[in-house]
Amino acid sequence: MNTSSLYIHIPFCSRKCLFCSFVIAVGQEHRRGEYVDALIQEIKNIESKELETIYFGGGTPSMLDENDFDRLMNAIRKKFSFQNDIEITIEANPETINHDKAKFLKTLGFNRISLGVQSMDDRYLKFLGRSHDAAMARGAYHILRGAGFDNINLDLMYAFPGETVDGLEKDVRSISLLGSEHVSLYTLTIEPNSRFYATQMKLDDDDKLAEQYLLIARILNEYGFKQYEVSNFSKSRSLQSTHNKNYWQGKSYFGLGVGAHGFTGRRRYWNTSRLQDYFERISQGQDLVEGFEDLSDEQIVMEKVLFGLRMNEGIAWGLLPIAKRGLVEAWIGDGFLRLEAGRLSATDRGRLILDELSTRLI
DSSP, X not given: OOEEEEEEEEOEESSOOTTOOSOOXXXXXXXXXXXXXXXXXXXXXXXXXXXXXXXXXXXXXXXXXXXXXXXXXXXXXXXXXXXXXXXXXXXXXXXXXXXXXXXXXXXXXXXXXXXXXXXXXHHHHHHHTOSOOHHHHHHHHHHHHHTTOOOEEEEEEXXXXXXXXXXXXXXXXXXXXXXXXXXXEEEOXXXXXXXXXXXXXXXXXXXXXXXXXXXXXXXXXXXXXXXXXXXXXXXSGGGSOHHHHXXXXXXXXXXXXXXXXXXXXXXXXXXXXXXXXXXXXXXXXXXXXXXXXXXXXXXXXXXXXXXXXXXXXXXXXXXXXXXXXXXXXXXHHHTSEEEETTEEEEOHHHHHTHHHHHHHHO
16 A cells, blocks of 8 residues: 555634734634534545655644544544554644643644744744743643653744844754754745735845854754754654655645645645635535646656755755756855765755755756
């Protein structure tokens, strides 16, 4: 049986953070049970496979109650078989975590938590419109530890307008000192459909952001975090995010729920992004897919190249299309990429401009 990954989108949030442009539903908590019913129906309609990873993203998945979680996980277990070492991740916001919920999630089979801390500086948490403060984040982390979770990711955001070197260093060290196994790094960006975009907020220049990025990477390394992807750091290879690595390696995955994306290995598809439309399509037995893209052989190869270069392990030189090798050899000479033992990867300098290099490769 072919293996796959499963992504389930839970859109509910208590409020919309000012930087957020994701598919979320605010003030719709009363529809959580109805939404889980719809997800269960969607699960029944897809192909059975052996799962390597499951990832609950959002939104705020940890807003679901115990009964909804129980029903959803039972439906997943009935439909799919699990690998023995399956990774089951849930994103959680600190204000939704208490002792009972943490213990319940652990009992239900979740073995990895991604905690949306973002910052340990209350000024920036307020700036972002978060519902928690640093003390609440610290408390949630220790509750999860007490419940037996030994694989916790912490989200760290940087590039706040006017953020100083001293302020950034203090923030990174505060998060590092919590002692998680993994850190995911996010640059504050101004996305369409976010409130920051509506206010035409301006960010610091690229040179300053590059200095901040290198500082963060250096500090995380001091605390035992090893970078394995442009924005991801873990304490060991076994603690890297298997689910995200499957994305980067071009493996197939199911995407369930409103606005969720999936990939068959050839076709990329996405569900309707409107909650009411999602409910109506489910109730009427209609296709949930709002759009799709079929990739050519050349596109599949190029995606493997671009995603592969984001990871420290890089790609095999032979994967690179012959027509692109002259350009890449020039970048090797410029110190942006390196070729060692037949594998091509980005240098520290190259990671700073990897988006630009990727655009030129395409």
